[in-house]
Amino acid sequence: MNHGVRGGTIGAVTSGVTQRSLRPWPTGAATGVGSMPGTDSGEAAAVVFGELPEFPHLPELPARGVGADLLGRTAAVLVDLAVDVVPSGYRVAARPGRDQRRAVDLLRWDIDAVTEAAGRGAPEVVKTQLAGPWTLAAGVELARGHRVLTDRGAVRDFTDSLVEGLAAHVAQLAERTGARVVVQFDEPSLPDVLAGALSTPSGYGTVPAVPEPEARDLLGTVIEAARERTGAAVAVHCCARRPPVGLLRAAGADAVSLDATLLTGAGGALLDEIGEAYDAGTTLLLGLVPSTAPATPPELKTLARPAFDLVDRLGFARATLAEQAVPTPTCGLAGATADWVRRALSLTRDLGKAFVEPVEGW
Template sequence: MTGVSGHGAWPGREGDELEGQRVVFGDLGELPTGVDALPFLTQLVERGPGADAVGRTAALLREMPAELGPHGWRLTDHPGMDRRRADAFWREDLGALAIAALGHTGPLAVEVLGPWTLAATLWSARGDRVLADAGARRDLSLALAEGVRDHLAAVREQVPGLGDVVVQLAEPQLGAVHAGVLPTFSGYGRLRPVPGPDLVEGLRPVIEAAHDAGARVVVHLGETWSGLPPVALAGADAVGLDVGAIGWNERAWELVARASERGVGLWAGLPPAQVSQCAGPALGELVRLVADPWRRVGLPALGLDGVTLLAAPRRELAGMDAHRAQLANLGRVAEALAERAAA
């Protein structure tokens, strides 16, 4: 069944956690019949440091505390105020989830950064990116695996009747890691590219930990479709791609087709619909962003029934009305794709 979900980022400031979570459950519960709704744990990034993606994910690393430094989040010897703030935001989010999802027995999606994007954006105590140290990035992957395992247990504790859980690992930097284009701390050099087999080994512990906890795993690559083969080899259940940004890229869609043949699903990120005063939102264009390259690369129309749609991350903050409208539009796009699959 064609589905609709989201990355988790949601507008709102501290104190808006419950409202945001209730809106997501409510709006996704009103999607058209025949569309699979996957509510997600909301993340109010406007709350400040510790609510951002790096800070939230770093807070899951129980044996590797982090703090804010001049260049961003960095590893430290002892947890401090920054870590306590991030932990507090997690507690607020889970508390809001427990209330908004009371009696919920369906699925839920939760998003954290993947090990390679985290290693590329988290700084070591010595000054360079964790990515620069093979041993440190291996430790980071293992620590994140345990953090994800603990986090899933905490989510299920808050929502005892929860059904299927999907862990979304955000890996927008995986392509840059693989290509070796990330600058060193000084800015005068580039970090060495990480070969494909190492990418697989870094992803695998986190994916296996989520599987052991009874969850499915989607690895979101954003626009970096070149990372699709290691994601498939690492055992992910699905791959996320911002298909609106990729457009018709034959090589990218061939990789999607190969992954599909291995049983790896597609979570397709779509941009906001263009709106005209006369015709309203141009939903047909969004349908074609998925359906046309899908069929052009030779995938069966029936397979569209297994695609999940989600809003591609916005480059700028948008109000709640815009986010709600996008979820509603995605529901109608998913309905159209389901009809094509059944035709």
């Protein structure tokens, strides 16, 4: 494995000093992926800021329905573009309607809740999550029912709108919380975009695959824009079994968020991509804690094992996890019980501490 590959990034910063300065969270911090259960934004914010005080995030509450899911949340920040909801999902509209106004209201209430929670703890950093440009283009339809993804001009329009709206969103969140803002772009649909696996409206065909260079360049545009506006690391989350880590790194992602429990048995190509990213200074947000309660209460040592096994296989010292890895749940917690949410976030925080001071015998 060649851990020394460092070229080909767009806007990426790879020197150790600069990479560290982009990480506003302290060593040993832990964070969440994004979604939480329930419909009470105040309660969700209180739990997140209470359990993850060093690296909290803006909670998403998809159980509230239209406008509260990933696409709806992202639609709420778009500028000069409107979407509405039809039976098949989100669709471009001529002007903002009830559904988009609801999404804007939900986001405003969430920021109010986070502002109140932040006032009690004064966090130095807070993370916000939005759909990345390819997941947004794959999940929103044009007026005739085809995905935005099928129209390159429309993809660019949505990306430009996302970048502009992101700037205002980040500025508001920073002003309200007094914290530095880390942006996480969620790209669950990116592997299907690259593979040409997304269906057409008829269901009998698939949308042609997007070439990797095109996917990389567009994603790089929003990553660079987010970094310029925050002065902080930008993360990209992809919970697929085989996330395109090499592409994410080449696009300039400072941090890659993935489900580490799915890496057991991963092939050499994926491990090479992860190893090269890690060696270049990319932070790994490692999903380690189950997103729903397991049948048997997990031990911390068992939860930490995929992280230790990963760096062992890559040939890095386990001590590097303290500086370059951030534990998270394996995915969003929208399907968890209230009891498990608190326990899961508490375990995630304990993992961060264990990266700094590993327990003897692990």
